[in-house]
Amino acid sequence: MLQTYKVSKDKSHSQKDAVQFIKQKLDSAKWFIDAIRQRQETLFVTMNAIMHFQQEYFLDGEETKLKPMILKDIAERVQMDISTISRVANSKYIQTNHGVYSLKHFFSESLSTDSGEEVSTREVKQILLDAVEKEDKRTPLPDEKLMEILNEKGYNIARRTIAKYREQLNIPVARLRKEL
Numbered sequence: 001m002l003q004t005y006k007v008s009k010d011k012s013h014s015q016k017d018a019v020q021f022i023k024q025k026l027d028s029a030k031w032f033i034d035a036i037r038q039r040q041e042t043l044f045v046t047m048n049a050i051m052h053f054q055q056e057y058f059l060d061g062e063e064t065k066l067k068p069m070i071l072k073d074i075a076e077r078v079q080m081d082i083s084t085i086s087r088v089a090n091s092k093y094i095q096t097n098h099g100v101y102s103l104k105h106f107f108s109e110s111l112s113t114d115s116g117e118e119v120s121t122r123e124v125k126q127i128l129l130d131a132v133e134k135e136d137k138r139t140p141l142p143d144e145k146l147m148e149i150l151n152e153k154g155y156n157i158a159r160r161t162i163a164k165y166r167e168q169l170n171i172p173v174a175r176l177r178k179e180l
Contacts, residue, residue, distance in 0.1 A: 042080070046088045049077040050106050057106075061098030064123045068110030114154045124155055125165050132171055137179040 005011065005019045051058055053073065056065040071089070075082045089103040110118040131149050135141045141149070143162045150157050171177070 042084065043088055043092065045078045046074060046080075046085060047094065047103070049074045050103065053077070054106055058096065061096070063126055064120075066106065066108060066120045066122050068118050068120045069107050070109070071107060111155065111157065114156055119155070121165070124150065124157065125169055127153065127155070128162065128165055129169060129171070132166075132177070135177075137177065140174040140177040142174040 002019060002022060005015055008015070050069075053069055054066055056067070057063075071082045071085045075085045078085070089107070092103045093100055094103060108120045108122045111121055111124055113119055127150060128146060131141065131146055143159050143166065146166075147157060147159045147162045150162070166173075
């Protein structure tokens with residue numbers, strides 16, 4: 001229709017309106033395609049940065065190998081704004097050899113050990129889970145004792161933090177874990 005309009009000698013007002021309408025719709029379609037392409041590129045670059053940051057985890061799927069990583073770490077690597085990284089990671093999932101995970105799964109806060117090493121809070125939570133699973137159910141470990149166990153392993157952590165992590169993991173207090 002656009003080519004017919006170009007070669008036409010007599011151009012009516014309705015033809016001009018139709019051509020303008022078509023050009024507007026083509027521009028909108030091109031803009032939409034570019035937006036999708038940019039979104040795809042942003043997601044690819046972000047996921048690539050996450051994979052490089054968490055490379056040890058992706059190789060064997062061991063939860064304790066997840067490094068502490070915040071949105072800012074990835075934003076700096078890909079040279080984008082933190083809010084952009086947050087939007088990219090929100091409601092997106094990745095299928096790995098170890099399962100399907102939300103991108104938010106790979107972000108976690110850090111905690112310092114006695115040696116000054118930064119570890120993921122996820123690692124501490126895993127040790128906490130293991131301790132609760134191995135405890136004597138007739139005399140479950142209170143938060144104070146769980147804190148001592150983690151401190152012995154080199155994790156300088158307060159009892160309040162143990163309670164917070166226990167709640168996040170849906171582990172009841174010691175008296176409610178007691179079995180006869």
